[in-house]
Amino acid sequence: MATADLMDKLVSLAKRRGYIFQSSEIYGGTGSVWDYGPLGVELKRNVKDLWWSSMVHQRDDIEGLDAAILMHPRVWEASGHVEGFTDPLVECSNCHRRFRADLPEVADGQCPTCGTRGAFGSPRSFNLMFKTFMGPVEEAAATVYLRPETAQGSYVNFLNVQQAARQKIPFGIAQIGKAFRNEITPGNFIFRTREFEQMEMQFFVEPGTDDQWFEHWKEARMAWHLSLGIRAEKLRFHEHGPDELAHYAKQAFDIEYEYPFGWKEFEGIHNRTDFDLGRHQEYSGKRLEYIEPQSNKRFLPFVIETAVGVDRTMLVCLADSYREEQVEGEERVVLALHPRLAPIKAAVFPLVKKDGLPEKAARLHETLRKASLPSFYDEAGSIGRRYRRQDEAGTPWCVTVDGQSNEDETVTIRDRDTLEQARVAMDKVEGWMRERLNG
Ligand code: GAP
Numbered sequence: 001m002a003t004a005d006l007m008d009k010l011v012s013l014a015k016r017r018g019y020i021f022q023s024s025e026i027y028g029g030t031g032s033v034w035d036y037g038p039l040g041v042e043l044k045r046n047v048k049d050l051w052w053s054s055m056v057h058q059r060d061d062i063e064g065l066d067a068a069i070l071m072h073p074r075v076w077e078a079s080g081h082v083e084g085f086t087d088p089l090v091e092c093s094n095c096h097r098r099f100r101a102d103l104p105e106v107a108d109g110q111c112p113t114c115g116t117r118g119a120f121g122s123p124r125s126f127n128l129m130f131k132t133f134m135g136p137v138e139e140a141a142a143t144v145y146l147r148p149e150t151a152q153g154s155y156v157n158f159l160n161v162q163q164a165a166r167q168k169i170p171f172g173i174a175q176i177g178k179a180f181r182n183e184i185t186p187g188n189f190i191f192r193t194r195e196f197e198q199m200e201m202q203f204f205v206e207p208g209t210d211d212q213w214f215e216h217w218k219e220a221r222m223a224w225h226l227s228l229g230i231r232a233e234k235l236r237f238h239e240h241g242p243d244e245l246a247h248y249a250k251q252a253f254d255i256e257y258e259y260p261f262g263w264k265e266f267e268g269i270h271n272r273t274d275f276d277l278g279r280h281q282e283y284s285g286k287r288l289e290y291i292e293p294q295s296n297k298r299f300l301p302f303v304i305e306t307a308v309g310v311d312r313t314m315l316v317c318l319a320d321s322y323r324e325e326q327v328e329g330e331e332r333v334v335l336a337l338h339p340r341l342a343p344i345k346a347a348v349f350p351l352v353k354k355d356g357l358p359e360k361a362a363r364l365h366e367t368l369r370k371a372s373l374p375s376f377y378d379e380a381g382s383i384g385r386r387y388r389r390q391d392e393a394g395t396p397w398c399v400t401v402d403g404q405s406n407e408d409e410t411v412t413i414r415d416r417d418t419l420e421q422a423r424v425a426m427d428k429v430e431g432w433m434r435e436r437l438n439g
Contacts, residue, residue, distance in 0.1 A: 006260040010318055011189055013333065017393050019043065019318070020190065032186030032193045039393060040314070042343030042374065044197075047228075047313050048176050050340060051199045054224055055174040062172035062201065063165045067153025069178060070134065070144050075152050078283035079276065080247055081129055085148060087184050088123040092116060098126070100184050130180045130194075146180035151305060153177075154202040155276045158301075159288060162204075169290050169301055170213065172203035176310065188261055190311040197310035204290070204301035207274065210250075213304045214271050218253055221267055221306050225255060228313075229338035230320050234258045235266070248275040255308075257316050266316060267308035274300040317341055321394065327419060330384070335394035336417055339437055344395040346433060347376045349386050351402040361401040364411070364426055371430050391416055396436075399429060 014020040018037035023030040036044055056064045076082045088101040095114040099105075101123040105112045111119055130146040133139070147153070154161075154173040161173050176199045186192045205213045218237070225235055240252040250271040257266040277300045281288045289298040321336040339345065348365040350357035358379055368375035376395065378386050383400065390398050398414045404423075405411055411429065412421045424432050 006319070006322065007189060009333075010260075010322060013322070013335075013392065014040070014189075014318065032183065033195050034190050034193060034311070039343040043314055043317070043337070043341060043394075044310060046341045046343070047310055047317070048197075048199065050228065051224070051308075052174070052176065054227075055172075055199075055201050061167070061170065062174050062203075063161050063167060065154055065157055065161060065173050065175050066177065067150065067157060067175060069147050069180075071147060071152060071156070073144055074283055075156060075280075076129065076145050078279040079152050079155075080279070081145075081148060082127070084247055085129060086125040086127050089126040089184065090120040090123050093119045093121060098184075103185075126184065128181045128183065130182055147178075148181050149179050149307070150175040150177045150198050150200045151202060151307065152276070154200070155280055155303075156284075158202075158204065158277060159290075162290065168293065170203060170205040170209070172201050174199075174201040176200075188259070188315075190315050191259065191261075191264070193311060196312075198307060199310055199313075200305065200307045202272075203304040203306075205304060207299060207302050210271055210273070210302040210304060214251060214269070217304050217306050218269050221269055221308075222255060225266070225316075228317065228341060229336075230257070230316060234320060236263070238263075238265075246270065248272045257320075259315070260319055266312060267306065270305045270307070272303040272305050274302055276303060277301065328384070330388075332388055332391050334391040334416065337394040337396075339396040342394045342396050343374065344376045344390070344393060345373045345437070346397045346399055346429075347378055347386070347390045347395050348399045349377075349383060349401065350379050351383060351400055353379055355403065355406060357401050357403075357405065360405055360426075361399075364399065364401065364429065368430060368433075373430065373433055387414065397433060401426075 017039055019040040021035045021037055023033035023035050055062050089098045090101050090106060091098045092111040092114060094116040095111060097113045099112060106120065109120065110117050129148050131143055132146065133142045134144045135142050154175055177197065178195060179198050180195050183192055183194055186194055203213060203217065222235065226232060234257055236256050238254045238256045245252055250273045252268060252270045254265040255267040256263045277288045288300065290301055291298050317337060318335065323334050323336055325332055325334060346368055348361045350361040362377060365375045365377040387398055396416045400412045409426050410423050411426055413424050413432065414421050
């Protein structure tokens with residue numbers, strides 16, 4: 001399938017099935033901001049829950065944090081964002097649109113919007129942070145920023161968390177939260193947006209042990225992506241060369257995914273050294289050193305960071321699971337999402353609308369919902385059409401209540417991917433699904 005085709009199909013499926021809508025669509029949309037609909041919000045929660053569980057719940061050495069989006073403006077001076085989080089832009093003197101100076105057309109001297117040649121001024125730095133004002137006065141002294149990453153909230157709270165949770169180095173702080181960047185070249189659907197969510201973990205280690213922890217987190221993060229069912233051949237590492245390394249990093253690897261528009265960053269794993277803690281110590285005037293309990297040795301820990309976007313993970317999951325196939329003589333579109341990610345776990349159908357089957361199916365649907373297994377009841381249309389609707393939504397299991405159910409209280413469960421049908425006792429359906437979700 002051609003690249004543009006697949007992206008167009010994903011955008012259209014996402015809208016049709018209630019995964020993702022353009023923000024403020026009835027007003028013509030807002031540039032590169034998206035809203036998550038009924039199925040999208042469930043997929044998003046599942047992505048975040050799986051990350052949180054693997055980072056925080058399944059480990060003793062990582063603590064959770066939810067820092068505020070608005071922080072003291074000095075934070076962004078210390079972090080280097082005020083000075084360095086910029087792109088060089090040029091402005092067209094004819095149409096007054098601004099462009100990144102490194103765009104090929106711009107380098108050729110022609111405005112991509114109005115076509116005028118030679119109308120660009122000299123490049124100027126443009127900061128990607130969104131600015132706003134705190135309090136009732138709109139003046140420079142009241143300027144605050146919408147955070148462009150969650151990481152700084154973890155650094156400024158490093159000692160708070162360490163002391164409150166009585167953690168010892170090495171340990172980590174995990175956060176999931178919104179970040180904002182006034183990207184100049186956003187696009188590719190939810191790949192690069194101006195408002196997005198990050199799942200970031202900062203792991204504080206003793207200097208000298210950083211290389212070994214870096215290797216650990218590189219492998220652990222790749223394993224996590226594979227555990228979501230993402231195809232191994234679509235994932236790879238990319239090491240940052242000296243010209244790509246961020247100002248804070250000693251070493252950095254991206255996990256890249258082969259999107260329909262090519263190999264691009266999915267997640268970043270960075271050795272940030274003691275840059276951030278050192279800078280916050282300097283700018284705040286407060287000591288941020290860790291004191292080792294036995295030896296009383298003091299040091300500024302190094303930080304190994306893992307940073308991935310929630311929205312970008314959703315794009316990967318959607319793109320990776322989208323298939324068009326021929327089954328039972330018909331074409332079907334299927335989202336082969338890992339059952340743990342699927343927004344709806346089970347769809348329950350009565351085969352026909354008589355003989356008490358709708359009531360029986362509705363009772364099963366209710367039981368599954370009460371057991372926190374998101375379920376969808378559908379009695380409209382042929383069974384084939386009902387299957388197709390669920391395939392497209394990514395539902396792994398369709399449960400059909402039929403004539404035999406009245407005789408022996410069993411139902412069929414059809415697997416979305418293998419199309420196999422299993423006959424299962426109605427009171428065992430929940431357990432059957434749990435086994436597969438946990439396995
Ligand atoms: N704290 C380090 C940091 O923020 P980053 O590489 O700039 O590093 C980390 O961002 C991850 O956040 C990226 O790998 C990507 O998954 C996601 N991300 C960054 N900018 C994004 C944007 N504009 N839209 C969507 N996701 C974005």
